[in-house]
Amino acid sequence: MATSKALQQPFSLRLTSASFLTLWCVIAAFPIVWIAVMSFKSPVDAFSANPLNVVFGPTTRADGNGLSILDIVTGLIVLIAAGRLAFSRLPKWVERLTPKGLAVIGWLVGAAAYAVAFLVVFFGILPIVLGALNPIAGPLGVPVLGLTTEHYYAVWIENGFWRNFQNSLIVTAGVVTISLTVGTLAGYGLARSGSSLAFWILIVALIFRALPHSVLVAGYLPVFINSAEILRPILGENAPTLYGQPLAVIAVLVAINQPFTIWMLRSFFQNIPNELDEAARVDGCTHFQAFRWVIMPVMWPGVITTGLFSFLLAYNDLLVTSLLLDAQNQTMVPAIAGYFNRETTTTDQVEAIAAAVSITAPLFLLVMIFQRQIVSGLTAGAVKG
Amino acid sequence: MKFRTLAWFVGPSVVMMLLFIAFPLASVFLQSFQITQPVVETVEVETCTPGFLGQTCVTETKTTPVLDDNGNPLTTTEWVGLLSYARVLQLEQVGSAIASGAWNSILAIDFWKALRFTLTFTLVTLPLVIGLGLAIALAVNNAARSIRGQIIFVSLLPFIITPVIGALSIRWLFYGDGIITALMEDMFATDISVAANGWAIELLMMFYRVWHVAPFAFVIFYAGLQTVNQDTLESAIIDGASRFERLRYVVVPHLMPLIIFVALIHLMDAYRAFEEVVGFSSQAHRITLQWLTYDLLTPDDAGNRAISRASASAMLTMIGIVVLLIPLLRRTWRDHKGSAH
Numbered sequence: 001m002a003t004s005k006a007l008q009q010p011f012s013l014r015l016t017s018a019s020f021l022t023l024w025c026v027i028a029a030f031p032i033v034w035i036a037v038m039s040f041k042s043p044v045d046a047f048s049a050n051p052l053n054v055v056f057g058p059t060t061r062a063d064g065n066g067l068s069i070l071d072i073v074t075g076l077i078v079l080i081a082a083g084r085l086a087f088s089r090l091p092k093w094v095e096r097l098t099p100k101g102l103a104v105i106g107w108l109v110g111a112a113a114y115a116v117a118f119l120v121v122f123f124g125i126l127p128i129v130l131g132a133l134n135p136i137a138g139p140l141g142v143p144v145l146g147l148t149t150e151h152y153y154a155v156w157i158e159n160g161f162w163r164n165f166q167n168s169l170i171v172t173a174g175v176v177t178i179s180l181t182v183g184t185l186a187g188y189g190l191a192r193s194g195s196s197l198a199f200w201i202l203i204v205a206l207i208f209r210a211l212p213h214s215v216l217v218a219g220y221l222p223v224f225i226n227s228a229e230i231l232r233p234i235l236g237e238n239a240p241t242l243y244g245q246p247l248a249v250i251a252v253l254v255a256i257n258q259p260f261t262i263w264m265l266r267s268f269f270q271n272i273p274n275e276l277d278e279a280a281r282v283d284g285c286t287h288f289q290a291f292r293w294v295i296m297p298v299m300w301p302g303v304i305t306t307g308l309f310s311f312l313l314a315y316n317d318l319l320v321t322s323l324l325l326d327a328q329n330q331t332m333v334p335a336i337a338g339y340f341n342r343e344t345t346t347t348d349q350v351e352a353i354a355a356a357v358s359i360t361a362p363l364f365l366l367v368m369i370f371q372r373q374i375v376s377g378l379t380a381g382a383v384k385g
Numbered sequence: 386m387k388f389r390t391l392a393w394f395v396g397p398s399v400v401m402m403l404l405f406i407a408f409p410l411a412s413v414f415l416q417s418f419q420i421t422q423p424v425v426e427t428v429e430v431e432t433c434t435p436g437f438l439g440q441t442c443v444t445e446t447k448t449t450p451v452l453d454d455n456g457n458p459l460t461t462t463e464w465v466g467l468l469s470y471a472r473v474l475q476l477e478q479v480g481s482a483i484a485s486g487a488w489n490s491i492l493a494i495d496f497w498k499a500l501r502f503t504l505t506f507t508l509v510t511l512p513l514v515i516g517l518g519l520a521i522a523l524a525v526n527n528a529a530r531s532i533r534g535q536i537i538f539v540s541l542l543p544f545i546i547t548p549v550i551g552a553l554s555i556r557w558l559f560y561g562d563g564i565i566t567a568l569m570e571d572m573f574a575t576d577i578s579v580a581a582n583g584w585a586i587e588l589l590m591m592f593y594r595v596w597h598v599a600p601f602a603f604v605i606f607y608a609g610l611q612t613v614n615q616d617t618l619e620s621a622i623i624d625g626a627s628r629f630e631r632l633r634y635v636v637v638p639h640l641m642p643l644i645i646f647v648a649l650i651h652l653m654d655a656y657r658a659f660e661e662v663v664g665f666s667s668q669a670h671r672i673t674l675q676w677l678t679y680d681l682l683t684p685d686d687a688g689n690r691a692i693s694r695a696s697a698s699a700m701l702t703m704i705g706i707v708v709l710l711i712p713l714l715r716r717t718w719r720d721h722k723g724s725a726h
Contacts, residue, residue: 030558188394190395197388363546
């Protein structure tokens, strides 16, 4: 569409807005990029006051951890090839190998397998091949950029961060699944009911959305800690103590997430024309059958968006998980807060940074893949208020 | 839809909210009037140590917890009325501070310190978030279509990143010899120690919050900008409105519902700020209301949690957010009544 002449902007305005955007992008990305760079350097370089030392890592290189030009070029080629493959071939493979109706599971399995294959090639095979090539490559094989993955190794393997990762996975998967199952039904019911009861449920949910989470946790803690005694009359001798159980944390996070979920899904279901399910009802379906056969096939975009936000809530939560799980059993975010308090040496600090970057990496991928859904989801929620 | 069907659809969600939000809320309300303490008894213990010639015996009175048949300490729960609230608010100290004119000493009490900071934090960041979000949205709307995708991607990163990690990533730029501090020290040729200065930390925390939430405001406003009526804009130009006047009288009124939406969400979220305190380790200088409750709930060195004081402080926090939200809720209520009839 050609812009009419009256709406065209003078050069000065365009320049101002472009430089403002550039500045914003730098501010938005810089802290994250910088900690990613720091996490690959030896402590002396990572905390150097000179930015060039942080980027090129002379001490790291002197310690024998460096990349040659050959390494960098090969690494970039492999990265780009992997990116291409993910967008061109992977969808076809997934489509061919998954049975009908299991598309979501097929994608999850496909993406996981692809990620594992990539990790094996990039961190397993590539270093060996390049290690053999570098000595014979002459000046191209001389290290120029200090880079070490030892902090990641220390964090994930030596300090057992994979256990926290596993806990995070359990909690997040549980929260997303239960939130969506319960929330979809409620969102649909609220969208199709014009009664004032539905309105009041939504208003109460809005107030619940505003509650500080610590208010709720103050209510759970005594009950959870004493739950064995409270439940004993009902469940007998092996009544569980809910404190420290992943299931209890999942239930709490689902509840905290519920107000948001039902608001979001309600506004999404309101955008699905009422005529669709009315037609099904005329054909003799009950509300549930109409929901199952008419609404479910078209609801996935909204459910995926809401799922993304539930994922973020569960994955990013610090307060609930750190209070309701004990120290041996934590998810990633409270674990890093712990890292952080015990840090004494600079090596500990760089390990904390590596752990932080590890937590951020999946989020980065998530935005890359689902950017469109996140934007449209936020927008849909906002327009309906 | 009949009530029964609605109940089947909404039931599970409502039950979850009742069980895990409404019930804890009620129990926090009750707990804030109670104190649970272990039952203790005073016993006289005589300890004897061998000495020259004879034993040296000392008789002491000791307080020990009473145990039940299973060996667990017995506890009693007492109604104490507003005692926990009084302990959190420390009104006598406030009174004496006012009487003696030493206003600053009020801010040495945890609750008032937290309240002061939380309110400043919420209200100062609010206009900044809306302003920056709107500015980015307008700028992206001006930008060439081909680069919008990348800009949105970069802009979303601060919003999506785990809050503690986001705070940490900014902290590492400033604390100690972080590169930005080093840069400023070079520029001004002085020694800067961000971590030791309350106001510097406060500014950093606000900067972080604006950095974190502005992308959210941006996305919402950006979507709103796509629906601005082009005809209205063009007629405004024909009427001779300048660029700023068009923004002031056409675009902003069109975005008003969205601005209110963003303000509502921001108020709710900034008021329960918590991750900033953890990320910037600011507890020595600045604390928030939610952090105060968290701190009371964390076991102390003896393993005790100050549940009743935490409940009182949680209730006070909640009252605060309700007061902040009343104007916005009233507006929603009016809109609903307006649309229903």
